[in-house]
Amino acid sequence: AQSVTQPDIHITVSEGASLELRCNYSYGATPYLFWYVQSPGQGLQLLLKYFSGDTLVQGIKGFEAEFKRSQSSFNLRKPSVHWSDAAEYFCAVGGPGYSTLTFGKGTMLLVSP
Amino acid sequence: NAGVTQTPKFRILKIGQSMTLQCTQDMNHNYMYWYRQDPGMGLKLIYYSVGAGITDKGEVPNGYNVSRSTTEDFPLRLELAAPSQTSVYFCASNVDRVEDGYTFGSGTRLTVV
Numbered sequence: 001a002q003s004v005t006q007p008d009i010h011i012t013v014s015e016g017a018s019l020e021l022r023c024n025y026s027y028g029a030t031p032y033l034f035w036y037v038q039s040p041g042q043g044l045q046l047l048l049k050y051f052s053g054d055t056l057v058q059g060i061k062g063f064e065a066e067f068k069r070s071q072s073s074f075n076l077r078k079p080s081v082h083w084s085d086a087a088e089y090f091c092a093v094g095g096p097g098y099s100t101l102t103f104g105k106g107t108m109l110l111v112s113p
Numbered sequence: 114n115a116g117v118t119q120t121p122k123f124r125i126l127k128i129g130q131s132m133t134l135q136c137t138q139d140m141n142h143n144y145m146y147w148y149r150q151d152p153g154m155g156l157k158l159i160y161y162s163v164g165a166g167i168t169d170k171g172e173v174p175n176g177y178n179v180s181r182s183t184t185e186d187f188p189l190r191l192e193l194a195a196p197s198q199t200s201v202y203f204c205a206s207n208v209d210r211v212e213d214g215y216t217f218g219s220g221t222r223l224t225v226v
Contacts, residue, residue: 009153032212043117043203043217044156051212090155094211099144099163100171101211105155 002027002093006104013081014112021076021107023091033074034092034101035065044090050074061085086111115139119204119218126194126225134189134221136204144207145187146215147171147179149200156203162187163209194225 003026013019025031032051036044048059055067065076074091088108094101120135138145143164148156148171158171162181176198178190187206191198201222205215 034214036214036217043219044205044215045217046214049212049214092214098211099169100146100158100161101215102158103148103156105153 002031002095002098002102004091004093004102004104006089006091006107008107009105010108010110012110012112015083016080019076019078019081019085019109021089021091021109023074023076023104024072025074025091025093026072027093027095029095030069032094032101033065033067034094035059035063035074035076036090036092036103037061038088038090038106040087047076047089081109081111083111083113085109117204117206117216117218119202119221121221122219123222124224126191126223128194128196128225130194131190131192132194132223134191134202134204134223136187136189136218137185138187138204138206138216139185140206140208140216141184142206142216143184143209144211145181146205146207147177147187147189148203148205149173150203150220151200159189159202191223196225199223199225 005024035047091104092101117138146161147159160179162168204218
């Protein structure tokens with residue numbers, strides 16, 4: 001069975017500082033991995049995804065993530081956070097043979113001035 | 114191209130009432146999904162469908178029913194509303210490749226009192 005762990009429920013980052021959100025997954029083979037962002041009262045928007053090839057993937061809004069098979073991780077990073085990045089972030093996993101994605105519990109990002 | 118449209122956006126139900134949450138997509142996607150989102154719990158899969166006439170249970174199907182008579186529509190039915198069904202409900206779709214990720218609707222916030 002596939003599963004996702006996001007260890008941090010809340011993270012506070014100063015505006016302009018760098019950001020790393022952690023995601024660990026459990027899956028038997030090479031997974032499909034995703035990061036979504038949810039602004040208050042909104043649906044989820046896809047930031048980036050990985051399913052093969054280069055392990056460092058670029059997404060929208062200046063985000064990137066790195067797939068590390070040895071650590072079963074897919075951490076999200078951004079070099080300089082903006083106040084508009086304050087939102088909830090969800091990591092998700094899927095894979096060949098599955099028709100659905102499994103989501104983590106989310107990490108709420110707060111941005112301080 | 115509207116994407117995934119959910120109606121209503123908000124609803125208050127009394128215990129024991131029934132209602133249908135509507136979801137329609139105009140992208141000719143074969144796969145459609147219903148998730149519920151509760152604070153601190155992430156998204157949990159209720160039901161999904163891989164094509165018209167085909168539905169399957171997810172992680173938390175009890176108290177819900179679905180049907181998929183057309184490619185475009187995937188309504189979610191609550192027959193006897195209970196306070197435990199107070200949640201935000203998201204519909205999502207995908208062409209037929211999980212590695213592409215989902216397109217989400219904007220959600221329905223349901224309160225059962």
